[in-house]
Every structure is written in structure tokens, then in C-alpha cells.
Amino acid sequence: MLRGLDIRDMLIIDRLELAFQPGLNVLTGETGAGKSILLDSLGFVLGWRGRAELVRQGADQGEVTAWFDLPAGHPGFAVLEDAGIAIEDELILRRVNTRDGRKTAWINDRRVSGEVLRNLSETLVELHGQHDDRGLLNPRGHRQMLDTYAGLQGNLDKVRSAWRQLAESRKALTAAEARIAEAQAEEEYLRHSVAELDALSPEAGEEATLDTQRRLMQAAEKIRTDIGKAGEALGMNGAEGLVSDASRWLVGVADKAEGQLDDPLGAIERVMLALDEAQSGIASCLDALSFNTSELEDIEERLFAIRGLARKHGVLADDLRDFADGLRGRLAVLDDGARDLKTLSGNLQTAQAIFDAAAAQLTEKRTKAAKSLDKAMAAELAPLKMERAVFVTHITPSDAGPEGADTVAFTVATNPGAPAGPLNKIASGGELSRFLLALKVCLTETDAGLTMIFDEIDRGVGGATADAVGRRLADLAAGGQVLVVTHSPQVAALGGHHWRVEKRQNDDATTSTVVPLDNEARIDEIARMISGDRITDAAREAAKALITP
Numbered sequence: 220m221l222r223g224l225d226i227r228d229m230l231i232i233d234r235l236e237l238a239f240q241p242g243l244n245v246l247t248g249e250t251g252a253g254k255s256i257l258l259d260s261l262g263f264v265l266g267w268r269g270r271a272e273l274v275r276q277g278a279d280q281g282e283v284t285a286w287f288d289l290p291a292g293h294p295g296f297a298v299l300e301d302a303g304i305a306i307e308d309e310l311i312l313r314r315v316n317t318r319d320g321r322k323t324a325w326i327n328d329r330r331v332s333g334e335v336l337r338n339l340s341e342t343l344v345e346l347h348g349q350h351d352d353r354g355l356l357n358p359r360g361h362r363q364m365l366d367t368y369a370g371l372q373g374n375l376d377k378v379r380s381a382w383r384q385l386a387e388s389r390k391a392l393t394a395a396e397a398r399i400a401e402a403q404a405e406e407e408y409l410r411h412s413v414a415e416l417d418a419l420s421p422e423a424g425e426e427a428t429l430d431t432q433r434r435l436m437q438a439a440e441k442i443r444t445d446i447g448k449a450g451e452a453l454g455m456n457g458a459e460g461l462v463s464d465a466s467r468w469l470v471g472v473a474d475k476a477e478g479q480l481d482d483p484l485g486a487i488e489r490v491m492l493a494l495d496e497a498q499s500g501i502a503s504c505l506d507a508l509s510f511n512t513s514e515l516e517d518i519e520e521r522l523f524a525i526r527g528l529a530r531k532h533g534v535l536a537d538d539l540r541d542f543a544d545g546l547r548g549r550l551a552v553l554d555d556g557a558r559d560l561k562t563l564s565g566n567l568q569t570a571q572a573i574f575d576a577a578a579a580q581l582t583e584k585r586t587k588a589a590k591s592l593d594k595a596m597a598a599e600l601a602p603l604k605m606e607r608a609v610f611v612t613h614i615t616p617s618d619a620g621p622e623g624a625d626t627v628a629f630t631v632a633t634n635p636g637a638p639a640g641p642l643n644k645i646a647s648g649g650e651l652s653r654f655l656l657a658l659k660v661c662l663t664e665t666d667a668g669l670t671m672i673f674d675e676i677d678r679g680v681g682g683a684t685a686d687a688v689g690r691r692l693a694d695l696a697a698g699g700q701v702l703v704v705t706h707s708p709q710v711a712a713l714g715g716h717h718w719r720v721e722k723r724q725n726d727d728a729t730t731s732t733v734v735p736l737d738n739e740a741r742i743d744e745i746a747r748m749i750s751g752d753r754i755t756d757a758a759r760e761a762a763k764a765l766i767t768p
Contacts, residue, residue, distance in 0.1 A: 220670055221239050221287055222288055222309065223285070224239070224260070224283070226257075226283050228282065229260045230253075230256045231729050235731075239700070241699070242701070242715035243701050244715070245703055245713075246705070247704075247711050247717070248720030251722065254704045257720060259273065260273075261285065262346070264283035264313070264324075265285070265312070265343065278318070280315055282313065283314055284313045285311075287343055304326055310326070310343075311326070313325045344670045347655050347656075356641075362626070371581065374577070374584060377577045378574070378577045378581050378623050381573045385574045388567040392564060392566075392567050395563050399552060409553075416546070421528070421536065421539045423537045423538075426522065426536040436518065443505060578624045581625070582614065582625050585614055589612035589627075592661060593611055595661045596657055599657035599660050600654075604683070604684040605653055607635055608631060608654075611629075613626075614626070628641070652676040652677060653680065653684070656691055663695050672704075673701065676705075685707040689707065689713040690713060708761075712762070712766045718733045718734060721734060743762075
């Protein structure tokens with residue numbers, strides 16, 4: 220609910236502060252007094268698109284502040300939560316427009332974008348008038364209005380869920396078809412490459428091992444010669460023979476040396492063991508270096524084959540095995556494709572059937588709700604002196620989507636037998652106002668916590684019809700809040716709170732202000748609306764009669 224509005228330096232308003240109340244709030248005043256300026260200012264702070272030039276002449280900037288009370292569960296909380304804004308007590312909107320056209324907005328002192336402000340304002344205020352392009356006259360919103368009227372949120376959730384599943388199934392099938400098509404385009408390459416890699420069957424680390432063996436074999440002849448010479452030098456014709464002779468000679472004289480040769484003989488024994496170990500290692504090395512020429516050729520052939528495949532496929536030699544596994548996986552897509560496509564096609568058909576069933580059920584309920592709404596509209600139009608008019612909710616097939624497969628349009632025929640058409644194309648100004656009011660009355664149960672503004676919606680009607688309009692506005696305001704800008708005394712008389720918009724002129728400037736009216740002032744204002752500038756006693760009595768049922 221809108222609690223208050225503070226306007227500074229906007230158009231011809233220098234400073235104005237208003238405190239609104241629950242129920243029916245009425246604003247009256249002479250033509251040109253500034254009622255539209257008041258609505259322009261409210262629209263500005265709510266982020267609505269309106270006039271380009273709003274700053275009062277001579278001021279550097281204009282500013283509007285509005286504050287609201289939000290009941291628990293109000294849809295505005297979801298918008299605020301998405302924007303990361305916490306609201307504890309009241310909601311305060313403030314927006315500034317500088318002379319150079321820059322606009323800046325805040326929600327509870329948190330700077331926000333115009334988009335956030337507009338998204339929030341849609342949950343706070345609804346404007347209706349003869350040029351209503353934001354609400355009931357916009358065909359894009361008719362389906363949502365019908366769904367809300369019929370309480371179809373559960374069905375909508377079911378349809379949206381089915382649509383998401385259908386979209387996911389379609390996406391999965393399309394992706395699988397694309398993968399299979401890609402695999403088919405390279406099938407020959409894949410099968411040849413896998414066969415080639417499987418035939419070679421390279422292992423990680425194999426290239427390094429083969430390269431080491433190849434280099435060792437290439438240098439083996441020279442190595443064997445030197446190692447063989449070393450073996451001979453250590454054998455019986457070399458070091459081992461000499462050491463053996465030395466040991467035999469010392470053993471022969473050891474018993475005459477009184478133990479002096481024990482240590483040398485022990486050392487010689489250790490030397491003999493070391494020589495034997497060295498010769499065994501040399502023999503093993505020589506055995507390892509023994510190979511046929513064909514072995515080197517085989518190693519080189521495999522090494523070059525591995526390196527060639529690595530270059531061919533642009534991977535490291537050690538990654539060839541994993542690369543081959545990847546190619547086999549792509550082949551598996553092709554080999555298993557028919558089975559996968561059958562499964563995914565079945566999933567898509569199932570998802571389509573579920574969506575079609577949910578959408579058909581939603582269409583059925585919409586059709587039933589449309590008849591109920593048309594009947595309710597007929598009942599509302601009669602007291603508004605439009606008993607011959609026909610309101611029809613048309614439901615026609617449309618492209619399927621997350622909201623189902625229906626297009627909803629509110630149409631009217633002002634006289635029996637006349638062709639039906641869109642509200643704003645068929646009805647005259649006065650008729651359109653009454654159609655909009657009747658429709659809003661039928662839909663009002665869904666608008667808890669929403670402030671509704673009606674801008675001269677009673678234009679073109681008078682007498683009993685104007686009284687019927689006023690009573691429906693009062694009914695809409697019961698338990699909520701309605702602001703109505705009116706020139707009708709019958710409507711103004713039914714208001715719970717009344718303000719008069721006045722234009723004041725002096726030598727320097729023209730300004731607009733809003734004055735709250737007490738009971739006496741209210742009688743005079745309604746009397747003025749009845750009789751004009753000259754307020755007569757008869758007009759006052761008529762005003763009193765209107766105010767007192």
C-alpha cells in the first residue's frame with residue numbers, strides 16, 4: 220500500500236508531501252490544475268517511462284520519494300530478494316532527475332537500476348485509464364490475467380516443468396544426432412587410425428626405453444672392445460695371474476716370516492675376490508651388449524613408427540594410448556548410435572506426450588475459466604448501463620511454450636450482432652472506461668497488496684452510471700487501496716479520503732499543490748463539481764445527498 224509521496228521541484232510542483240490512506244482515495248480539481256503532473260511524478264519514482272522533461276524551471280534537479288507498506292507474502296519481496304535488498308519495516312523508493320536528464324534511483328538508500336525499479340513497481344502499483352497500455356489493454360497480459368483469475372498456478376507449474384523436460388529431451392536428441400553425424404563423417408579415418416594404433420599398441424614410456432636401447436646398440440661395438448680389453452687385463456693373463464703368483468710366493472715363505480705376512484696375504488685374498496666380482500660384472504655387460512643386427516633394426520623400426528604416429532596425430536608419444544582410447548570412444552558413438560537414438564527418440568516422444576497432456580488440461584481449464592469470466596463480466600456490465608455489450612474471452616491455439624499452447628485475448632462487441640474486437644479498438648472512451656472497470660472488478664481478488672490507480676476512468680459517464688462506477692471503485696478499495704482521479708461528483712462522493720489539486724499563480728511562477736479536504740471543504744468541492752465555479756446552496760445540498768447514502 221502506498222503510504223506517502225514527497226515531490227520536490229517536478230514540473231510545476233515545488234514541494235509537496237502527501238500521506239495516503241487505505242480505501243478509496245479521491246483526487247479532484249479543475250482541468251489543468253496538475254492532477255496529471257501528480258501521476259507523472261508517481262510514475263517517475265516507480266520507473267515508468269513518461270515525460271522527458273520533468274525538472275521544475277529554475278531548479279537543478281527534481282526528486283520524488285514514495286514509501287509503501289508491504290504485507291507478508293507480497294510479491295515485491297521476491298524482487299527485492301533477487302536484487303539483494305533487505306526490507307524490515309517500510310519500503311522507500313527515491314528517484315532523482317537532474318537538469319541534464321540523468322536519472323538515479325534508490326530503494327531504501329540502496330542504488331538500483333531502472334530495470335529493478337520497474338520490476339518492483341509492477342508489484343506495487345497498477346495504473347488504469349482510457350489510454351491504459353500497461354495493464355488490461357495490453358493483450359500480452361491477458362493470458363496471465365485469465366490464469367490468475369482461474370487459480371491455475373499449479374497447472375502452469377506442471378506445464379512449465381513438462382516444457383523444460385521436453386526441451387532437455389529435444390536438446391539431448393539433437394546433440395546425439397550431431398555427434399553421430401560427426402562420427403559418420405570421419406568414420407573411415409577413425410577406423411583406420413584405431414586399427415593402426417591397435418596394431419602398434421604403444422605403451423606409455425616405451426619411446427624413451429626404445430631410444431635408450433637404440434643408442435646403446437649403436438655404440439655397442441666400441442664399448443665391447445674396450446670392455447673386452449679390460450676383462451683380459453683383469454684375467455689370468457693380467458692382474459689375476461700376477462696376484463695369484465704373488466699369493467703363491469708369499470704363502471711359501473709365510474711360516475718363516477713369524478706372522479709378518481698374515482696381513483698382506485689377507486689383503487691379497489680380498490683383491491682376488493674383488494677381481495672376480497669385477498670380471499663377473501664385465502662378463503654380464505658383454506652378454507647384454509651381444510645382439511643381432513636385426514634387433515637394432517627392429518627397435519629402430521618400432522621407435523620410428525611410434526614417433527611417426529605421434530606426429531601424425533599431433534600428440535606426445537606417451538599419449539598415444541589415451542588418444543587411441545578417445546578414438547575408440549568416438550567410434551562407440553557411431554556403433555552404439557542407433558541404440559542411443561532409439562532411446563533418446565523414445566524419451567522425446569514421452570516428454571512430448573506429457574507436455575501435450577498438461578497443455579491440453581491447461582487449455583481445458585482456461586476455456587472453462589473464460590466462460591466464467593465472460594459470465595462475471597456480463598453481470599458487472601449491466602449496472603454500468605452496458606447490458607447490451609458482449610465481452611468474450613477468446614482462446615486460440617498458439618505455438619507451444621512454457622505457458623502452454625494458447626493465445627488469450629479479451630474482446631468486446633458494444634451492441635448485439637456487432638463484430639467483436641480488441642477493447643481499445645471497439646469501445647468509445649466512456650465505454651472503454653466501464654469495460655476496464657468491470658474487468659478489474661472481476662479480477663480484483665488476485666490483487667492483494669496492489670495499489671490501483673484509475674485516471675479519469677469515469678470520463679464520459681454521469682448520473683446513475685457514474686454512481687455505479689463509483690460504487691465499484693469503492694468495492695475495489697475495500698480491504699485495499701485505490702487512488703482515483705475524477706471529475707465525477709458521484710465518484711468523488713464515495714471516497715474515503717479526498718484531496719483537491721489546485722494551481723496557484725503569482726508574479727514569479729505557477730505552482731500546483733494538493734490540499735486534503737475536511738468534511739466541509741469536501742462538500743464545497745463536490746458542490747463545485749456539480750454546479751461549476753459558482754457554488755449554490757442547492758449544489759451543497761446535492762453534494763451532501765451524494766455523500767450521505
